[in-house]
Amino acid sequence: MKRGILEKLTVWFSWAAGLTLLSAVSVLLGYLLLKGHEALNPALIFGETPPLRALLLRERVFDGLFPAVAGTLVLITLSIAWAIPVGISTGIYLAEYAGGRVKRALDAFFDVLAGIPSIVVGLFGFASAVFLHRHFSERIGPCLLISSIALSFLVLPYIIRTTQAALEGIPRDIRLTALALGATRLQNIFLVLLPKSLSGIMSGIVLAIGRCAEDTAVIMLTGAVASAGLPRSLLSQYEALPFHIYYISSQYSDPAELTRGYGASILLLFLCAALFSAAYGIRKGLTHFTLYRP
Amino acid sequence: MKNLREQAAERAFLLSALASCAITAGILVFMVLMGLPLLREGGFLALLLNSWEPYRGAFGVLPMVAGTLAISLLSLLVAFPLSLGCSFLTSGIAPKPLRGPLRRIIELMTGIPTVIYGFVGIFLLVPLIREFFRHGSGMCVLTAALVLGVMISPTMTLFFCDAFDRIPSSYLKAADALGAGRAQKLIHVMLPTAKKGILNGVILALGRAVGDTLIALMLAGNSARVPESVMDPARTLTAHIALVIAADYESPEFRSIFTCGVVLYLSTMVMTFLVRYLARRGEGNI
Amino acid sequence: MNHSADDTIKIRVSDLSFSYRNRPVLKNVTSDFAEKSITALTGPSGVGKSTFLMTLNRLWEDLPGASMEGKVKIRLQGRFRDIYDRSMAITELRKKVAMVFQSPNPLPMSIRKNVAFPLKLAGERDKGVICRKLEQALRMANLWDEVKDRLDDDARALSGGQQQRLCIARALILEPEVLLLDEPTSSLDRRSTAIIEELLTGLKERLTILVVSHYLEQVVRISDRVVEFADGSIVSG
Numbered sequence: 001m002k003r004g005i006l007e008k009l010t011v012w013f014s015w016a017a018g019l020t021l022l023s024a025v026s027v028l029l030g031y032l033l034l035k036g037h038e039a040l041n042p043a044l045i046f047g048e049t050p051p052l053r054a055l056l057l058r059e060r061v062f063d064g065l066f067p068a069v070a071g072t073l074v075l076i077t078l079s080i081a082w083a084i085p086v087g088i089s090t091g092i093y094l095a096e097y098a099g100g101r102v103k104r105a106l107d108a109f110f111d112v113l114a115g116i117p118s119i120v121v122g123l124f125g126f127a128s129a130v131f132l133h134r135h136f137s138e139r140i141g142p143c144l145l146i147s148s149i150a151l152s153f154l155v156l157p158y159i160i161r162t163t164q165a166a167l168e169g170i171p172r173d174i175r176l177t178a179l180a181l182g183a184t185r186l187q188n189i190f191l192v193l194l195p196k197s198l199s200g201i202m203s204g205i206v207l208a209i210g211r212c213a214e215d216t217a218v219i220m221l222t223g224a225v226a227s228a229g230l231p232r233s234l235l236s237q238y239e240a241l242p243f244h245i246y247y248i249s250s251q252y253s254d255p256a257e258l259t260r261g262y263g264a265s266i267l268l269l270f271l272c273a274a275l276f277s278a279a280y281g282i283r284k285g286l287t288h289f290t291l292y293r294p
Numbered sequence: 295m296k297n298l299r300e301q302a303a304e305r306a307f308l309l310s311a312l313a314s315c316a317i318t319a320g321i322l323v324f325m326v327l328m329g330l331p332l333l334r335e336g337g338f339l340a341l342l343l344n345s346w347e348p349y350r351g352a353f354g355v356l357p358m359v360a361g362t363l364a365i366s367l368l369s370l371l372v373a374f375p376l377s378l379g380c381s382f383l384t385s386g387i388a389p390k391p392l393r394g395p396l397r398r399i400i401e402l403m404t405g406i407p408t409v410i411y412g413f414v415g416i417f418l419l420v421p422l423i424r425e426f427f428r429h430g431s432g433m434c435v436l437t438a439a440l441v442l443g444v445m446i447s448p449t450m451t452l453f454f455c456d457a458f459d460r461i462p463s464s465y466l467k468a469a470d471a472l473g474a475g476r477a478q479k480l481i482h483v484m485l486p487t488a489k490k491g492i493l494n495g496v497i498l499a500l501g502r503a504v505g506d507t508l509i510a511l512m513l514a515g516n517s518a519r520v521p522e523s524v525m526d527p528a529r530t531l532t533a534h535i536a537l538v539i540a541a542d543y544e545s546p547e548f549r550s551i552f553t554c555g556v557v558l559y560l561s562t563m564v565m566t567f568l569v570r571y572l573a574r575r576g577e578g579n580i
Numbered sequence: 581m582n583h584s585a586d587d588t589i590k591i592r593v594s595d596l597s598f599s600y601r602n603r604p605v606l607k608n609v610t611s612d613f614a615e616k617s618i619t620a621l622t623g624p625s626g627v628g629k630s631t632f633l634m635t636l637n638r639l640w641e642d643l644p645g646a647s648m649e650g651k652v653k654i655r656l657q658g659r660f661r662d663i664y665d666r667s668m669a670i671t672e673l674r675k676k677v678a679m680v681f682q683s684p685n686p687l688p689m690s691i692r693k694n695v696a697f698p699l700k701l702a703g704e705r706d707k708g709v710i711c712r713k714l715e716q717a718l719r720m721a722n723l724w725d726e727v728k729d730r731l732d733d734d735a736r737a738l739s740g741g742q743q744q745r746l747c748i749a750r751a752l753i754l755e756p757e758v759l760l761l762d763e764p765t766s767s768l769d770r771r772s773t774a775i776i777e778e779l780l781t782g783l784k785e786r787l788t789i790l791v792v793s794h795y796l797e798q799v800v801r802i803s804d805r806v807v808e809f810a811d812g813s814i815v816s817g
Contacts, residue, residue, distance in 0.1 A: 007477035014387040017379020018396070021451075024444045025403055028414050035417075089310035097304055098311070099644055106311055111570060113318040115562040117505025119532045123555045124321045126539065127328050153317055160314065173681045180639055180679040181698040182671045182754065186303050191701075192687065214407030217507040217532070221539055242409045249413050249512060258417075265410045276405035280398075 032269070036262025044263045045069060060229060065264055067230050071144075071238040074231045075219070076212045078148035079155065083208060087156050088201065091163025096189060114157035122221035125150030129222065142223035145234040150218050155208035162204025166197035199282055206279035210272050216242040226251070241268050322559050329552030345520070355553050360520040361528035365438050365510055366503035368524065372443025373450050373499060378492075380447070381454035386480045397455065403448035412512035415441040420513065429525050433515035436524040442509045450499040457491020458484055494569055501565045505558065507532040531558050589655065590615035590758065590788040591636065596650035598631055600643070605631050607812040608650075615655070618780060618789045620799040623809030629792045632809070633760045636790070637677040638663065638670055656757060675702065677758040678751035683767050684743035686735035691727050694735045695750045702754065713753050721749035722779040741772025745779070752783075759783065761791045765798065777802050 046054045047063030054061045061067060090110075098106055125146050132140040140146075170193060178188045194201075224243040231238040241264060248261035345354050384397045419441060424432030461484055469479040485492075507530075515527020516537060529537070531554040538551050591613040598606040605628045613619055621629045634640040635648060653660050656676050663673055675698070686694050693700075695717055696710050704710060714731075718724040723745040727738075735746055744764060751759060761780075765773040780789060781802055793799050799806055807817035 006481060007475060010382065010477045010481055011387055013375075014379045014382035017376045018383045018388075021376050021380055021403075021444070021447055022399070025406070027418075028406075028411070028444075031414055031418050032410070086310045086313060089307045090314045093304075093307035093311040097307060106315065108567070108570065109315040109318045111566045112563050113314065115501050115505075115566045116318075116321060117507070117532060117558050117562060119505070119507040119535050120321065120325070120555050120558050123535055123539075123551065124324055127324050127552075153321075156314060156317070173683060173685050176639055176642065177681065177685050177687070178697070178701070179642060180637060180674055180681075181701060181750065182674040183701045184297075184300055184671055185642075186300050187701055195688070210405060214405075214409070216407075216409045217536070220536060242407060245409050245413055246508065246512070249416050261413065265413055268407055269410060272405045272407055273402065276402060280401070 029269075032262060032265055036259060036266045039259045039263030040266060044260060044267070057230070065241065065244065065260070065267065067228065068239040068241045068244040068264070069267070071224070071228075071231050072213060072241040075144065075148055075151065075238070075240055076209055078144065078234075079151040079212045080205065080209060082149055082152035083155050083159055084205065086152075087159025087208075088163050090156075090160045091167065091201075092189060092194075094160065094164045095167035096185070096193070110157050110160055113153070114161070118154055118215060118217040119221070121150055121154050122218035124153075125218065125222040139235060141235075142221070142237065143235045144223060144231055144238050147219050147222040147224065147238075150222050151212050151215060154215065154218055155211050158208045158211065159201075159204050162207070163197065163201050166200025166204075167193055169200070170196055203279040203283040206275055206282060210275040210279070213275065214242055214268065214272055216246055219243055220246065241271075322556070325552045325555040325559065329549050329556060331546075331549055355531065355534065355550060355557065357518050357520045358529050358531045358534045358554060359557065361435075361510070361514065362504055362530040362532070364435050364521050364524070364528055365442060365514060365530055366500060366506075368435060368439035369442035369446065369503050370496065370500055372440060373447045373503075374496065376443070376447045377450035377454055377495075377499075380451040381458060382480055384451070384455055385458040386476050386484065397452075400448045400451050404452065406445075408445065408506065408508045411441050411445045412508045415509065415513045427525060430527070431515065433513055433527055434525050435514060435521050435528050438510050438514035438528075439524070441513055442503055442506060445506075445509065446499050446502050449502060450495055453495030453498055454488075454492055457488040457495060460491060461487050490572060494572060497565050497569050497572075501562050504565075505532065505562060506530075507536055511536050588614050588616075591655075591790075592651075592653045592660070593635075594651045594653075596632075596635060596648070596652065598628070598635060598640070598646070598648045600631070601645040605812060606635075609813055611807065611814055613788060613790065614805070615788045616784055616786070617804040618784050618791060618802055619805045619807060620803035621790060621792045621807050621809060622794070622796070622799055625794075627809045628812050629809050630762050633679065633762055633790065633792060636663075636758070636760060637674050637679055639674075639679065641670070654758065671701075675754045676756050677760065678754070678756035679760040680744070680747050680751050680762070680764055682763040684740060684747050686738070686743050686746055689735060690732045691735045691738070691746060692731040694746060695753055697750060698754050713755075717749040717753040720752050720779075720783065721745045722775060722782075723749055739772070741768050741775060744768060744772070744776060748776070748779070756787065758788045758790070761789070763792050763794060766794060773798070 042051055043064065045051075045061075045065045047061050047066070049059045049061045049064070049066075053059040054064075054066055090106075094103060094106060126142060128150075129140060129142045129146045174196065175188075175193065178192045179185075183191065219240050220243055223237050224240045225237045226239070226244065226247045228237045228239050245261055245264050245268065248257060248264070252258045252261060345356055380396075380400060384393050384400070388396060415437065419437055420432035422432075423434070423437050424430070465483055465487060466479065469483045474482070510528075510530040511533040514530065514533065516529045516533055517527040518529050518534070519526075521528040534554050535551045538547055589612045593609055593611050593613075596606055596609040597604065609632065621632065623629055631640065635652060636654070640646045640648065652663050654663055654677065655661075661668060663677075687697060689697070692714065696714055699710055699713065715724060715728075718727065723742065726742060727733075727746075735743065738746060744767075748759075748761075748764070765776050768776070777798065780791070783789060784804075791803070805817060808815050
């Protein structure tokens with residue numbers, strides 16, 4: 001068949017689109033590296049304080065990202081801790097117990113949850129904080145606890161979906177094997193199905209972690225501030241890396257701080273890239289060694 | 295005759311599922327409750343259609359609705375051709391060995407944090423736009439839409455690729471057997487078959503664009519007026535929430551952010567249901 | 581059809597109808613199956629033979645959209661029991677009526693843990709009992725000599741034929757009275773097939789065996805009775 005004009009245009013268009021997108025993102029990354037590479041040293045994180053003393057919590061870091069990095073790490077840990085039990089249980093219910101209309105209804109709810117803009121979730125968190133402040137205790141306000149719970153709402157759909165998909169993807173024969181040998185439904189779920197779904201569930205969790213690391217909208221409404229030091233308690237305000245970057249963009253006071261902002265961006269980028277690759281690696285890798293128990 | 299442990303476990307799983315549903319509904323309910331005083335005063339429709347002039351006592355969110363529409367629709371205009379072209383590449387146009395790596399690069403791109411797009415946008419793109427158009431501060435609908443468009447493109451591309459992946463291989467084999475070239479197979483077989491999936495991807499990406507906060511907040515200028523051209527600054531519903539959150543709890547300005555929240559929630563909910571409806575309709579066909 | 585005295589009937593199926601997602605699969609199937617024999621079920625693909633097997637150990641109840649009518653009675657521990665009656669616990673039924681699937685599916689564990697898995701499910705903890713039953717089951721499946729020195733190796737490292745015998749051993753460890761096999765040798769080579777056919781022939785002295793099989797020669801080789809399915813019901817045998 002002769003190659004017509006339409007076909008030639010399509011090929012040209014596709015390559016143009018691909019190159020445009022790739023160059024746009026490359027420009028972004030390149031610019032970041034260009035402006036921020038000089039900030040990439042331990043001082044970026046620890047400022048004037050010697051790293052060891054900072055890590056051992058002996059001395060406060062004033063000029064570095066350490067509090068923000070610590071805040072982000074603590075935030076991620078807490079959010080995932082809330083989200084995992086609820087998310088996995090819900091995924092199990094959807095895949096193994098819910099039938100017909102109930103499943104469709106639940107499905108609809110979680111699709112809606114997944115589509116809610118992050119700022120709206122943040123607003124809910126803020127409103128809850130206000131509500132609790134007025135009706136329960138003066139001590140409660142936007143804080144680490146509220147942020148992590150709000151963030152867990154944000155990533156709940158990820159974990160529900162990946163758990164459900166992983167469980168439903170198990171071939172029928174494997175699903176029936178333990179049952180045919182006299183297993184109860186619960187035994188089947190815990191001894192056969194969950195171990196088999198582990199790689200899918202893990203990669204969902206890692207994606208959720210990535211989402212928690214990069215989110216700014218939820219935390220800016222629920223307790224992240226520009227300067228709070230290391231996270232002191234669940235009910236205190238805290239610093240976080242993405243919020244720090246946002247704050248610098250509008251409030252930087254000198255070129256050094258701006259460069260630190262670029263450095264922070266590179267750091268955040270590496271963190272997210274690492275998490276993303278980990279999720280990918282887990283999906284590909286664990287399927288090879290589906291949890292061998294000798 | 296299920297034993298106690300089985301029943302308890304099933305109840306526990308059900309409870310989690312119900313809790314997740316409760317959270318979904320609770321978010322909407324809470325926002326309506328918090329915004330109620332303002333709604334009662336003005337009525338929902340009035341709020342939606344009025345301008346934002348707090349000193350005059352008008353707390354309508356029309357300018358923000360306009361801002362959201364302008365920026366998201368324009369960003370779709372940017373993202374759609376980019377994503378379609380990239381999905382063409384990974385699904386047929388690029389030589390076979392390139393397709394996998396290309397797709398993985400695009401997947402990696404979806405992991406780039408939004409705040410970083412905003413950060414680079416402020417310091418790189420805004421001055422460029424300012425110089426190029428010699429108009430305003432550079433923070434406008436155009437700037438935000440450009441960056442937002444680039445940001446949602448990788449996600450949109452992946453949606454399109456999924457739609458192409460779902461085409462039954464028998465169709466593709468038939469096309470090959472008839473001697474169709476790469477582009478011909480794409481245009482005449484794959485595109486028509488995957489139409490629904492592509493529409494799906496567009497709606498989902500629109501949802502992302504509407505829900506974005508940071509890019510609009512950092513790049514669109516935040517003036518609470520209906521933008522009259524792409525070079526005008528604008529404020530989105532999302533940015534409005536972030537900006538006004540610092541106001542006094544009891545003030546009507548503060549309550550207006552709940553109106554925004556409700557509008558945002560309802561619009562993304564409508565889009566979600568639209569996608570589900572289309573998917574159900576298409577169940578019989580591809 | 582073998583009409584022996586009622587004493588030797590192991591399974592009695594009356595008016596069994598089965599539909600899946602509103603499509604009828606089995607229609608009014610009625611038949612008796614004698615004990616201590618091998619009955620082969622044949623017929624075209626998709627006619628319902630595997631489904632029929634699943635009605636005998638109620639495995640279909642975990643498939644969404646399936647429904648069944650009719651009666652199935654199996655003589656267990658001397659008494660004829662309606663297996664769909666409330667008094668019969670499904671997990672108990674499946675210990676007496678075991679099933680082996682078409683493709684061997686060892687769990688990701690060692691050989692020992694695979695075969696002993698049903699014991700673990702049933703709550704057996706006595707190591708002595710487990711060891712004894714393990715060896716007994718592997719011997720019945722003609723696999724003991726080949727694996728006795730490497731019981732802790734990964735089960736997935738075994739060859740196809742060995743894996744299938746592993747699955748048979750696993751099904752036998754709870755000492756069932758009925759063994760259901762769904763095309764057990766269709767994914768195996770000729771030599772492995774012969775080994776399994778030989779072991780089934782040996783087993784029939786203790787168990788009632790129903791085998792779904794596509795291969796006419798195999799059917800003729802090992803079975804005492806052939807039941808042919810077509811259009812959702814039994815047409816001969």
